[in-house]
Amino acid sequence: MIHGGMEHGEIASLLERLKEEAERAFQRRLLAFFGGGQDTLQLSVDFLRSRGEGALILTASGELPGVKLPEGFSLLAHNESEKLLGRTYENLIMDLTENLVPNDLGRAVGLIKGGGLVLLLLPHDFLSQVNVFHRNTLPPPFTPGDVRHYFAFWLKRTLLEADGVAVVEDGNVVKDGLTDAEEWVREPVVVPDGDSLKNIKSLALTRDQLRAVEEIIFFLQERPERGALILVADRGRGKSAALGLAAAAIPGERAPLKMAITSAEREMAEEVFRFFRRGLNLRGVKYREGRGNFFEGEGWTLQYLPPPAASEGRWDVLFVDEAAAIPYRLLLKMARRVRSPVFSTTIHGYEGSGRSFSVRFIQGLTQERFDLRKVKMEEPIRYSPDDPVERWLFRALMLSAEPGEMPGKIDRRRLRFNVEVAGEVLERNEEFFRSYFGIFVLAHYKNTPNDLALLLDGPNQWMASLSLKGTPLVALQLAEEGSLSRQVVEKIYSGWIPPGNLIPDCLIKYYRDESLGGLKGLRIVRIATHPHLQGRGLGSEALKRLEEWAQRGGFD
Template identity: 35%
Template sequence: MDAKGLIKALKKEAEKYNERRMIVLSGNRERSYKIVKSFLKKMEGKVALVAYQLDQEIKNAEVYHLKDSSKLLGTTYDFLVLDLWHSLQPSDIGKLYGIVRGGGLIFLIVPPLDKWKNMLNKYHYKILTPPYTEDDVRRIFIPWFIKKLEEHDGIAIIEDGIIRKEGFFESKVEEEKSLEIPKRHIFEKEIYEYAITQDQVDFIKLMERLIEKPNPITAIVLRSHRGRGKSSAIGIALPALIESLLEFKKRIRVIVTAPELENVQEIFRFSEKILKEKGYEMRKRDREGLIFDISSDNFTIEYFAPADAVERYADVFVVDEAASIPPNLLLSFLERTNRIVYSSTVHGYEGAGRSFTIRFLQRLKKKRVKIFEFEMFQPVRYSINDPIEKWVFDALLLDAEAAEINVENVDDLVYEKLEIEDLLKDEERLREYFGILILAHYKNNPNDFAILCDAPNHIARAMSYNGKIVCSMQIAYEGNLRDEDCRSVYYGGKMILGNVIPQLMIRHYREMKYGKYRGMRVVRIAVHPDNFDKGIGSKALENILEEAKKEKLDYVGASFGATSKLIRFWLKNGFLPMHISTTRNDVSAEFSVTMMKPLSKEFEEELRTIRKRFMRRFMYWLFESLRDLNSKVALDILDSYEGEHTDLGLNSEEINRLLAYAFDVGLTYRTVKDCLFKMSYNFFLSDKKNVLSRGERMLLLAKNIQCKSWERTAEILDTDEERCKIMMRRIVERLIFEFYGDRDEVLEFQEEVQRIFAERKEEINS
C-alpha cells in the first residue's frame, strides 16, 4: 500500500466509526504538500490550512496563520492541514484538534522526525530569553510529542512518502439513538430540534428553569470537554429564554462574557440564526467579523470582557470559558444579575476545569444561590471513542490528575529538585506534578508544559509526602542581562519575555544596573487543595530561598494578581511589594503586584531604595489610576512599608486648619481636603503607622488617598457614614497631637477651644 492508498483507507475507517484519523507527513515539506494536494483534489468537503509560513496553496482551502488559531474555535471542517514545520505552539494543537468532524482527517506537516527532535522552531525563539543562547534551549517537548504520535492509535506516520506507521484503529461503531424531546416543555419544540445530542436537548430543558422569578438568584453550571456543543446549546436556548422573559418584561438584556470574543462566537451564531428564522429584525455589530452585539427593539445580546462585564447589570448573564476567569470575579457577577449561566471547559486548552470545580463551585454553594449543575459527555462532531481526542489529552497533559494525599506532618515533607527529563520518563509522577498546577490555578495551558520542557531558564521543584507530590513549583531564573539588553529596555522600551522582574525594575526605576542582578521568579507555586492552610506553601518557599542563597542569587521574586490573601501569604514569608500595574488584566480584572525578597546585601540596599520610590508614587496612583484597587490590598501594601522617621509635612497654617476641622470650629472636610491628603500621604510614609488601628488606617486610605465617597468608604469599613465622619475628626486630632503635640500653637489651640466650649456650656446651663 502506498501513501495515497493508506490515506484513502484511513478516510474510509474514519467515516465508518464517525471518528477522525491523523496523518503525520514528515520529511520534505514540498513533497508532503504534494501528497495532501493530490489526495484532496478529488475530495469534497471543507478544508482549513493553518501554518506559520503561508507560502502554499490548497484549492478551496480556507487559510489561516497559526497566530489566528483562536478564530477557528467553534468552526467545523472535514479536513485540517496543520503545518508545524516552522513552529509548534502546544496551545494551537489544543485549539484546533476539535474543529474536524467525524469522518474527517487531520494532516500534520512536520520536518523529518529525527531531525525535528533537535531543531529549533519559532516557538523556541519566543521562549528563549537573554542571556541564554540557542545552545541552551532544551529540546525535550518535541521528542515527547513525537513519542505520543508513535504510541497512539488512529495516527499514521508517512516520511518522505514511506509509511512508517499505518495508524489503523478498529474502534466501535456507536449505536445511533434518536433524540428524545421532553413531553412537557415551555420552549417551542422547534428550539429542541436544533440540538444534535441528547445532552444538548437536556440542557435546553434545564434552561427553562431561568424563566421563573429567581429567589434571589438562579445559577446553571454547565461543564464539558471541548467539542460537546455547550456554547451552541446556550446559543440555541437564549432566543427561547428571551421570548419567555418578554412576557413579563418589556425589554431584556443578556450579557455574554468570556476571556476572548472568539470564545462566544458559537453562542452569537446560533442565537442570530434562530432569531432571524423567527422573523426578528435585528441589528448586528462585529469587530473584524467577530460578532459582539445583536439586538432588536426589545432585547439585546452583547459581549463584554470580564473586567467590563462586572460593571454592568443584565437580566441574564452568560459566562463562557468560566474556568479561565478568577473565582472572585465569577462570584462578583452574582451582584449584577439574578439569572446566570456558568459554562466551563473541563480539561480544555485554555484553563483548568477541575480547578473551576475546586476553587469556584465550592464557594458558589456557600452563597444564597439556587444551583443547577449539568455536564455534557457526547461530542457533537465525532464519536466519543475518537482516538485523536485521546491523543491530545495524553500528549498535552490535559487530563493530568493530582494524587490523593493528606499531609499529617509538615516536617515529613521532602523538597525535590525535579529534572524535566526524568519527569517525562515517569508519566505517573509527571501527571501528579501537573495535576496540582491544574487544580490550584485558574489559568493553565499546554504552553506551560512546553516552556518547562524547553525554556533554558525554567525549572521544576516539588514538595512530596510519602513519595507523592503535594506542592508543585515552576521557577524561572532571571537577570544577568547583557548591556545591550539593558539599553534596549531603558531606551527602547523593549519587552524581554522571561525576564519579568529585571525589565520591570529598569523600566520603572530607571537604572540599567538592575538588569545585572540575578534572581529567581516563582512563576507558579501550587499546593494540593486538600492540603491548604497547613504551612506547605511557606515550607516550599523556605526551601526555594535556601536553594537561591546557595547559588548566591540576589533575590527571589513573584508577580501575581493582587488579592489581600495572596499578598499576606508572601508578606508572611518575608517578601515585599515593589511594584503594581496601573491597569487591570482584561480577564482577571486584577492588578498585578510584584514582590521580592533580597538575598544579597547589595541588592537589599537597592530594594530599600526602590521601595521608598514605589511607596511615594503608589499613593499618587491611588487617587486616579488605582482608585478602584481593593482598599484591603492597598492597605496591605502600605502597611508593608517599614516607614521613615518623619513628620506629617504640614506647615503651621495647615496644622491650624486641620485643628479647626478636628474640633469642628468652622472648617469642613471639603475645605481641608488638601491638608488631609498631605497628612495621610506622609502618615503612611512614617514609622508611626501603628498609632492608628487597621480600621482607622483604612479610613484614611479610602477617603483621603483613594478619594472614595463617604457612602463607599462606610461600606468598606462596614459602618455608617456619620460614624466615619466622627472617626475622621478624632483621627486628625490624634495625629496632630502625636506628631506636633509639643508645639505651643497646638497646645494653645486645644486650650482655647476647650475654654470656649466650657464657657458656652456654662451659658447654656445658666
C-alpha cells in the first residue's frame, strides 16, 4: 500500500489505463504523485519493465540508492537534462521530492514521445517546501520563512486543471486524467517517384517537415541576392533535422562549395549533423569526417564554427541553428556577409526567447530590405497535435505568454500604475499576469521558467505594471535590495557575492563603505514596453511613477 491510500494494484491499474490511452492517441499522459516516495518510484519502474519499456529517470543527485534499475532505464541528475536536448525517450520518471528547478522540468518533459508517460514524484509538503532552488536564490536579509511558494501553488493548480493529467495525493486519486481520446494515426509522407531527392525527403516524418526541407532546398538553389530564410517552430517539430536533410541535398549542386553550421554551443547542432550524415549516406555521396564536425567531399566542405568565427567567414551556404541564443549583432553580421543564410529558432521552448528573436530579427532584416522568407513548422514529431501534456507545460511555465490586445487610443489620464506581489496577481487574474509576462517574452530578454519561479517565490521580487483598461502596457520586474546586516557586509568585503543584491555588492566592494549595505533600494531587473507602443514615452512614465511609489515606500 502507498501511504495508506491506494493499493499497488490500483496504482498499476491507473498507470495501465493512462498508458493505453496515450498509445491510442499517440499523446503523452502525466501522473503527478504528491507524497510519492521511493516505493512509488520502484512501482513505476516495475510497471514499465513489465511492459518491456524503459524510461529516463531524473533525480536531484543522479543517484537512487537501494533501487535496482533494469536494462533500458537511464539515471541522470536533473541538471544533466540540458545534455539530452534532441534525444527522445519512451517515458520519464522525475523525482522532485528534494528539488524542483523549472528549467529542468521543462526540458525533461519535452523529451518524451507519444504513447509515453510522464511520472512526477512530489513531496507531501510541496506547497510549503523550501527546496534547493529556493535556498540558492534566497537573498539576504531574507530567511527561508520568507519564501512565497506561489510557484508551487500555481504548478499544482495547473496540474489539477489540465486534461490528460492524473493526480494522486497521499495514495488517493484526485483525478484520473483520462480523456477518452480517439485513435490517431499520422498521415504518410509521400514523395513522388520522379523526385531526384526522394531518398532524402523520405526521411521527413511529417508533411510539415517535408515542406520545410523542400522550401530550404529551393531557397538555397535560388540563392536570392540579400536573401534570408527563417525557420521557426515550437520544440519537437523537427526543425534541426530539416536543416540537416536540406544541407545534405546541396553537395554536388555546384562546386567549389563552402558550407558552415553555427549555433551558440556545438551540442545544439548535433541533430543537424546526424541528419546531414544520414542524408549524404542515402544519396551515396562520399565524404570524410574530421575532428570538430568537419566534413569534406569532392568539391565541397562543411564545418561547425562558433558564432563569432562564422560571422567573419565567407560562406556559400550558412546554417544558423537556435539563432535566438546568439547575439543579435552577430546574426545581422552573418546576414550581411553571407548570401542567402538560413536561420532557425524555437518559438515556444524552455529557452523562452524565440519569439523575441523572430520579431526583432525580422524587423531588422526588413528595415535593411532583405528578401525575407519565413517558414513555420507546426506539427509535432514526437507526438500527435494538441498533446495535452504540451498544453499543460506551455501554460504552467508561461512558455506561450504573449502581450495583451491593444486597448485602442492611449488616454494617459486613465493609465494605472501598480506594484504588487506577482503570485497574488496570478492567483486572481491569470490573463493579466500572462500579458504582463508576455511583454518580457517579446522584449529582448531571455526568459526561462526559472525566471518565472524567481518572480513568484522570491521574497524580494515585485511586479510593477503601467496598464490601461486591464491591459499591461509596460512591465517591470523589481528586486528589493540592501538592508544588510554587519555580518553580511563583512562577508561581502571578503569576496562573497550575495544572491539578489547586485547593487549593494558593487557599492560595498568599490567604495569600501560599510554603511552602504544598510540602505534599502530597488533594482529594476527588467523593464519592457508593449511591442506596438514603443517610442511613446510610456516607459519613462512608468519610471516616473515608480520613483514616486518608492519615495512613499521609504526606499533610500
